[in-house]
Amino acid sequence: MKKITIKEIAKITGVSSATVSRVLNDNGRFSEETRKKVLDAIEKFEYRPNVVAKSLRTSRSKTIGVIVPDITNEFFAHIVLAIENLCVPRGYSVFICNTSESEEKEKMYIKDLEAKGVDGLICLSGIMDVPADVTRQQIPVVCIDRKPNNQHVIMVESDNVTGGYLATEELIKKGCQKIVMLRDERGVSPMQNRYVGYLQALADYGLPLDKNLVINVQVDVFSAKRAITELIQAGVAFDGVFAGTDWLAFGALMALKEHHVQVPEQVKIVGFDNITVSQFSSPAITTIHQDKAKMGETAAKVLLDIIDNGLDHVKTRNITLPIELIRRETTG
Amino acid sequence: MKKITIKEIAKITGVSSATVSRVLNDNGRFSEETRKKVLDAIEKFEYRPNVVAKSLRTSRSKTIGVIVPDITNEFFAHIVLAIENLCVPRGYSVFICNTSESEEKEKMYIKDLEAKGVDGLICLSGIMDVPADVTRQQIPVVCIDRKPNNQHVIMVESDNVTGGYLATEELIKKGCQKIVMLRDERGVSPMQNRYVGYLQALADYGLPLDKNLVINVQVDVFSAKRAITELIQAGVAFDGVFAGTDWLAFGALMALKEHHVQVPEQVKIVGFDNITVSQFSSPAITTIHQDKAKMGETAAKVLLDIIDNGLDHVKTRNITLPIELIRRETTG
Numbered sequence: 196m197k198k199i200t201i202k203e204i205a206k207i208t209g210v211s212s213a214t215v216s217r218v219l220n221d222n223g224r225f226s227e228e229t230r231k232k233v234l235d236a237i238e239k240f241e242y243r244p245n246v247v248a249k250s251l252r253t254s255r256s257k258t259i260g261v262i263v264p265d266i267t268n269e270f271f272a273h274i275v276l277a278i279e280n281l282c283v284p285r286g287y288s289v290f291i292c293n294t295s296e297s298e299e300k301e302k303m304y305i306k307d308l309e310a311k312g313v314d315g316l317i318c319l320s321g322i323m324d325v326p327a328d329v330t331r332q333q334i335p336v337v338c339i340d341r342k343p344n345n346q347h348v349i350m351v352e353s354d355n356v357t358g359g360y361l362a363t364e365e366l367i368k369k370g371c372q373k374i375v376m377l378r379d380e381r382g383v384s385p386m387q388n389r390y391v392g393y394l395q396a397l398a399d400y401g402l403p404l405d406k407n408l409v410i411n412v413q414v415d416v417f418s419a420k421r422a423i424t425e426l427i428q429a430g431v432a433f434d435g436v437f438a439g440t441d442w443l444a445f446g447a448l449m450a451l452k453e454h455h456v457q458v459p460e461q462v463k464i465v466g467f468d469n470i471t472v473s474q475f476s477s478p479a480i481t482t483i484h485q486d487k488a489k490m491g492e493t494a495a496k497v498l499l500d501i502i503d504n505g506l507d508h509v510k511t512r513n514i515t516l517p518i519e520l521i522r523r524e525t526t527g
Numbered sequence: 528m529k530k531i532t533i534k535e536i537a538k539i540t541g542v543s544s545a546t547v548s549r550v551l552n553d554n555g556r557f558s559e560e561t562r563k564k565v566l567d568a569i570e571k572f573e574y575r576p577n578v579v580a581k582s583l584r585t586s587r588s589k590t591i592g593v594i595v596p597d598i599t600n601e602f603f604a605h606i607v608l609a610i611e612n613l614c615v616p617r618g619y620s621v622f623i624c625n626t627s628e629s630e631e632k633e634k635m636y637i638k639d640l641e642a643k644g645v646d647g648l649i650c651l652s653g654i655m656d657v658p659a660d661v662t663r664q665q666i667p668v669v670c671i672d673r674k675p676n677n678q679h680v681i682m683v684e685s686d687n688v689t690g691g692y693l694a695t696e697e698l699i700k701k702g703c704q705k706i707v708m709l710r711d712e713r714g715v716s717p718m719q720n721r722y723v724g725y726l727q728a729l730a731d732y733g734l735p736l737d738k739n740l741v742i743n744v745q746v747d748v749f750s751a752k753r754a755i756t757e758l759i760q761a762g763v764a765f766d767g768v769f770a771g772t773d774w775l776a777f778g779a780l781m782a783l784k785e786h787h788v789q790v791p792e793q794v795k796i797v798g799f800d801n802i803t804v805s806q807f808s809s810p811a812i813t814t815i816h817q818d819k820a821k822m823g824e825t826a827a828k829v830l831l832d833i834i835d836n837g838l839d840h841v842k843t844r845n846i847t848l849p850i851e852l853i854r855r856e857t858t859g
Contacts, residue, residue, distance in 0.1 A: 267608055272598045273599055283632060288624070288636060290641040292623065307590070339755065472803070503821050
């Protein structure tokens with residue numbers, strides 16, 4: 196028996212996949228003519244509901260699970276809020292699970308959400324490999340921010356390469372020649388991409404890469420403060436800092452203030468994320484705006500689309516959202 | 528048949544309720560002698576498991592639901608993290624639900640968590656009335672921060688009255704005579720209690736209450752900034768601000784800076800919560816520390832205790848946690 200998909204039925208009958216799905220689920224609007232056409236095609240081509248299991252589950256739990264590495268991180272919290280704001284009005288409950296960056300907890304929660312019969316999962320900046328038993332179960336998974344190694348996962352992320360480029364370019368255009376980059380020591384994909392942008396900007400503007408100015412730190416304010424303090428104390432010359440997150444930028448700012456280095460006169464700073472600390476610090480921090488609301492909303496839309504219409508329905512596996520340079524006082 | 532409780536069995540056998548519970552569930556450590564004693568008593572007094580349903584449910588879901596009004600608020604996020612940190616090592620999954628301060632969403636989530644068979648609920652700063660169908664279902668509920676109207680809910684909160692008192696006293700001791708209070712316009716219970724502390728301190732130090740200095744605002748930074756700007760523009764004299772939250776304190780600080788009023792020389796400020804904005808603002812904000820980790824941990828412990836041993840087992844229905852004055856630059 197030929198395994199025909201919803202998409203093929205749609206093609207044959209000349210209606211959209213969403214309409215085929217609506218007819219199959221007897222849910223939503225369609226004409227009597229459409230219904231007949233679709234049901235005829237289904238009979239003729241022996242379409243079997245279990246071929247595209249997701250699109251035809253009749254008893255949905257109407258629940259989405261969201262896996263978050265750190266709920267106290269404002270960046271993640273705003274993405275989660277956007278997911279919530281999109282899903283709840285469409286009748287879905289959103290269960291948020293905090294993993295404290297623990298792979299063990301992440302696996303536990305994924306299993307547990309599965310056992311509770313969630314219709315889909317959104318993983319924020321999760322572990323490198325989505326467990327095989329999840330992907331086997333065909334529960335739709337959409338990842339945000341950090342790219343897992345699995346090939347077939349749908350991914351939503353900011354354009355981190357361009358972000359890193361714009362941040363570095365801003366410093367160069369304002370006269371910086373020796374630009375420190377503070378980056379997450381774990382080498383996660385978004386930070387790697389920001390580093391690529393940094394390298395490209397240096398190359399484009401003919402500045403040499405000084406490996407001593409590329410500093411790997413834990414992503415917290417005090418690690419960044421310590422790293423910049425050490426540079427100052429070691430007498431390393433630098434006139435710009437591109438910090439991989441706003442909190443790292445703030446830590447750098449603290450160290451510079453403490454050592455009476457004038458910002459932006461002597462050293463300029465650009466952060467990343469555009470969270471409140473960059474807006475409200477003094478001086479306010481120039482940063483790269485990640486559209487957190489759009490990230491959450493996009494991931495949620497794609498997930499609900501897969502739940503309703505099957506994975507075949509989704510055209511783009513990698514969705515990259517534009518970022519924006521926000522100029523503030525640290526490069527003023 | 529006499530309805531005997533675990534507590535009574537414990538009394539009769541001379542072991543703790545927790546031990547009786549462990550024997551009944553055949554879970555954890557106890558001696559053979561203890562087991563015999565407990566089981567004998569159970570037989571003799573015809574103890575029936577369904578008398579204290581919670582303590583004997585054999586098929587637990589091992590899941591806790593947490594209802595949060597605003598996941599992007601650092602204060603709540605840290606409480607949630609503490610709940611998570613306590614429950615997960617004890618084998619519980621924690622499902623977090625964000626309500627965006629919507630009563631409708633809160634009710635939806637409570638129903639949904641119930642339907643998923645959670646063993647207990649923790650409500651952070653929730654609605655005024657826990658729905659009757661929840662309390663009827665006998666799912667244990669512990670509330671944090673805001674007190675609902677229901678009588679029989681277990682409540683964990685900071686000592687907000689003393690907090691309000693210490694904040695006001697700090698301003699008075701540093702020489703302030705005309706102290707503005709910025710408070711949440713919704714009149715929620717923690718803010719009411721902070722106001723009571725403010726009133727008591729004024730009275731104790733013989734300062735008159737000036738109703739024009741008690742300002743109701745929305746709890747966001749810009750509302751506070753606007754309120755203080757209006758006071759300055761109206762020419763109202765004041766030399767201290769007790770802000771009901773750190774974000775309100777930060778908004779007040781922004782307004783004062785913008786109008787070139789020196790802090791702390793001309794106006795002193797005390798906030799509430801001790802979240803990062805108070806630590807990292809410039810000048811750093813004196814505040815009242817709420818022990819967020821302890822609040823989450825305490826609520827989680829009580830909830831797991833009720834799940835294991837029944838509501839009868841809990842001695843205190845109202846748990847008040849101590850607060851602490853953190854002196855920083857705004858009263859320096």
